[in-house]
Amino acid sequence: MKKRYKLxxxxxxxxxxxxxxxxxxxxxxxxxxxxxxxDALTEKNPNASTTQGIYExxxxxxxxxxxxxxxxxxxxxxxxxxxxLKSQGLNLSNIVVNxxxxxxxxxxxxxxxxFLLGEGLLKNEDAFLGTLDVNARFHEFxxxxxxxxxxxxxxxxxxxxxxxxxxxxxxxxxxxxxAEKLGxxxxxxxxxxxxxxRDNGSVLIPCIEVKNGEMTASGLAIVSDYKxxxxxxxxxxxxxxxxxxxxxxxxxxxxxGNKEYSFSISSSNRRIWLVxxxxxxxxxxxxxxxxxxxxxxxxxxxxxxxxxxxKKLLEDSLKLELEEEIKYFQNDVGKDFLGIGEYTKKxxxxxxxxxxxxxxxxxxxxxxxxxxxxxxxxxxxxx
Numbered sequence: 001m002k003k004r005y006k007l008x009x010x011x012x013x014x015x016x017x018x019x020x021x022x023x024x025x026x027x028x029x030x031x032x033x034x035x036x037x038x039d040a041l042t043e044k045n046p047n048a049s050t051t052q053g054i055y056e057x058x059x060x061x062x063x064x065x066x067x068x069x070x071x072x073x074x075x076x077x078x079x080x081x082x083x084x085l086k087s088q089g090l091n092l093s094n095i096v097v098n099x100x101x102x103x104x105x106x107x108x109x110x111x112x113x114x115f116l117l118g119e120g121l122l123k124n125e126d127a128f129l130g131t132l133d134v135n136a137r138f139h140e141f142x143x144x145x146x147x148x149x150x151x152x153x154x155x156x157x158x159x160x161x162x163x164x165x166x167x168x169x170x171x172x173x174x175x176x177x178x179a180e181k182l183g184x185x186x187x188x189x190x191x192x193x194x195x196x197x198r199d200n201g202s203v204l205i206p207c208i209e210v211k212n213g214e215m216t217a218s219g220l221a222i223v224s225d226y227k228x229x230x231x232x233x234x235x236x237x238x239x240x241x242x243x244x245x246x247x248x249x250x251x252x253x254x255x256x257g258n259k260e261y262s263f264s265i266s267s268s269n270r271r272i273w274l275v276x277x278x279x280x281x282x283x284x285x286x287x288x289x290x291x292x293x294x295x296x297x298x299x300x301x302x303x304x305x306x307x308x309x310x311k312k313l314l315e316d317s318l319k320l321e322l323e324e325e326i327k328y329f330q331n332d333v334g335k336d337f338l339g340i341g342e343y344t345k346k347x348x349x350x351x352x353x354x355x356x357x358x359x360x361x362x363x364x365x366x367x368x369x370x371x372x373x374x375x376x377x378x379x380x381x382x383x
Contacts, residue, residue: 031105034082035169037065038092039118039154040127060088062127064095065116065154066107067169082167084158091127092134112142113169115190117205118154122221122228129226136194143191146173149221151209151231160215171215176206179217183238183250183265186220201226204240204337224335232333239325242286242318243338245270252290254310254317261310265290266377272343277351281367282340286322291378311374319372326368336363 041063066085073081085103089095100107115135121127135141150157157168165171179185185206196203202224209218220237222229232240241247247268254261266289273283292310329338341359345352355362 030108031066031085031103032069033066033107033109033112034069034167035067035114035116035172036109036112037116037118037150037154037157038095038121038131039063039065039150040120040124041088042120059090060094061090061124062092062095062121062131063088064092064099065158066099067158067167069111069167080166091130093138096138107140109140109142112145114146114148114172115141116154116157116172117147117149117221119149119151120154122149122223125227128228132194132197132226135190136198141190144189146176147188147190147193147205148172148176149205149207151207151218153210156210157208157215160210160213172208175208175215175217179206180241180246181249183241183247184234185217185237186241186244186246197223197226202335202337204232207231222333222335224333229333236325236328239321240329240337242268242288243270243284243322243325245339252314252318254313256310256313261313262293263290263314263374263376264293272340274344274348274351275369276367277348279367280351280362281369283369283371284322284326285371285373286318287373287375288318289375289377292376307376307379311376314374314376315372318374319370322370322372323368326370330364330366334364335360340366 039062041061064087066087068083068085070078070081070083073083085099087095087099087102089098096107117128117131121131157172160168160171162168162171165174176185176187180187186204188203188206193203193205205221205223207218207221208215210216211218219234220232220240222232238247238250238252245268247265250265252263252265254263268286268288271285273285275281275283292307326338329335336359340363341352345356352359
């Protein structure tokens with residue numbers, strides 16, 4: 001019995017002295033980072049260190065802009081409850097350290113909503129690769145935060161009208177979410193961003209741009225073989241979203257003479273088949289549902305034959321759009337971002353293994369048959 005009491009006493013002492021939050025940081029000593037923006041410096045600091053030998057070169061080549069929630073502003077009801085903090089460094093990890101040294105609080109990234117990549121950073125291969133490395137290794141970063149590329153001057157982001165949102169990070173996130181629902185952008189979180197680059201060194205990044213003092217979604221940035229290759233224009237994004245089975249909504253407008261028919265997309269489903277391995281040739285089938293909104297012809301729309309004519313117009317238009325989309329990725333982009341390789345690897349692995357080393361060439365030379373079927377579920381109210 002005494003042995004049991006001794007063991008219990010020892011166990012209690014171990015629990016008391018060897019457990020607890022030894023690395024605890026009080027909440028008032030944390031800096032809650034809600035957005036991170038990184039870009040390459042356009043001009044080198046003339047006062048930068050050039051010492052060689054046992055000391056590392058600390059010449060900053062990158063800048064970081066951090067949006068931090070301000071408790072004081074929150075308490076006072078300030079319409080802008082955040083501070084914009086800036087730091088420079090040799091790489092992203094150096095920027096984070098310099099930020100802590102400069103402002104005295106421990107950065108906290110669990111609530112970070114967006115990670116912004118400047119155009120200068122994307123074009124600077126060394127700086128971009130270094131940023132990827134830090135993102136992959138730094139365990140404190142929120143893996144669910146959105147990765148977004150910024151066209152133009154990244155500093156303009158913080159001088160724009162935020163409309164109904166409190167912080168730039170929330171505004172950017174809402175822009176991307178809203179654009180995705182309309183088929184004009186694709187959201188990308190940090191986990192998917194790093195996974196795509198790790199698998200094949202390529203990824204498409206949603207972009208924002210400042211126009212007339214307002215932020216707006218603006219195309220996709222192309223990264224191929226870890227290098228920035230340009231942008232995909234807005235007109236190709238809906239077709240791209242459809243072909244990768246991520247189209248959530250939007251509007252498609254077709255014309256027939258002097259009449260316009262507006263089709264509101266509610267759902268879309270894409271399927272792929274490999275029908276000939278010798279060429280190779282793929283068949284892509286798209287089924288799309290939605291509502292028709294048009295008020296210029298009233299009673300004509302109640303005619304089943306008229307609805308069938310509009311349906312045929314929509315199907316022909318979407319088929320042509322998707323065929324042009326595939327040609328654009330084959331000829332202009334030159335990279336399989338459409339998920340054809342993923343499908344082939346999963347369902348025709350032997351064929352994929354034979355062409356894996358030159359898959360992009362196989363994709364560029366492949367033939368595609370596109371079939372489209374539209375379902376008009378409702379015709380909306382009529383006058």
